[in-house]
Amino acid sequence: MDEEQDDFAEARQTRRPRKATGSKTLPVFVLVMMILDILFSLGRVLTAFANFSLVFVAQQRPQFQSLVGISVACGILDVLLFLLGLPAAIGILMKAPWGRALGWVAMAVTALSIPITAYSGFLAIPINMQGAIAAGADRGAIQGAAVVGVMIGAAIRVVILVLYIIALVEFGKWLAARPAENDD
Numbered sequence: 001m002d003e004e005q006d007d008f009a010e011a012r013q014t015r016r017p018r019k020a021t022g023s024k025t026l027p028v029f030v031l032v033m034m035i036l037d038i039l040f041s042l043g044r045v046l047t048a049f050a051n052f053s054l055v056f057v058a059q060q061r062p063q064f065q066s067l068v069g070i071s072v073a074c075g076i077l078d079v080l081l082f083l084l085g086l087p088a089a090i091g092i093l094m095k096a097p098w099g100r101a102l103g104w105v106a107m108a109v110t111a112l113s114i115p116i117t118a119y120s121g122f123l124a125i126p127i128n129m130q131g132a133i134a135a136g137a138d139r140g141a142i143q144g145a146a147v148v149g150v151m152i153g154a155a156i157r158v159v160i161l162v163l164y165i166i167a168l169v170e171f172g173k174w175l176a177a178r179p180a181e182n183d184d
Contacts, residue, residue, distance in 0.1 A: 026095065027174055033167035034089040040160075041085035044078040051075030063127055070120045077113040084109060092171055100175065103168050107161065114157050121150035 026034075054071040058064040084106035091099020125146040132142045 023174070024178065026093070027170050030092065030167045030171045030174065033164055034092050036160075037085055037089040037164065041082050041089065044082040044085070048075045048078035048082065051078060063130070067120070067123055067127070070116070070123055074113070074117055074120050077109065077116065080109055081106060081113065095175075095178075097175055100168055100171055103164070103171075107165055107168065110157075110161055110164075114154055114161070117157070118150055118154040121153065122147070125150070 051071040052075040054064060055068055058068045084102060088099050088102035088106050091102060093099075125143060128146060129139070129142050133139055
């Protein structure tokens, strides 16, 4: 009996430990970016509502009429980004490969939306300045500040876009290195 136990001990020692090919948990950066993306996607509902409501405001205030077309375009992009971004982030949090594919589509739409939204902001500057000018503010200073504000807003969105792209790349690397499905 003692000899058999020794044989099993020897067999266990010659067996190699199974090598893990990757972590079963998502990288923290990917996790944080997807949670932020869910929040941003939900915020798109509010911005879409604001953009579409301008159509009704323009009926009451003609100075907003020039913004109706671009606001509708921005509203459509917001709805599209909500419909793409929310399921993409949820899919990635579920560790599903389709989430990454949907995420890349959402990133392409986001990249398209940045210049369109910035253009919308530039179109709105003269309308938004009217109250400040009527109150006696310097036209040049107000216009300069508004331009800088639109540019900062666009720059922030570009930074978030780049961070999200990094998260998608990291998720792709994680997918490629993760353990086999039957290990879960």
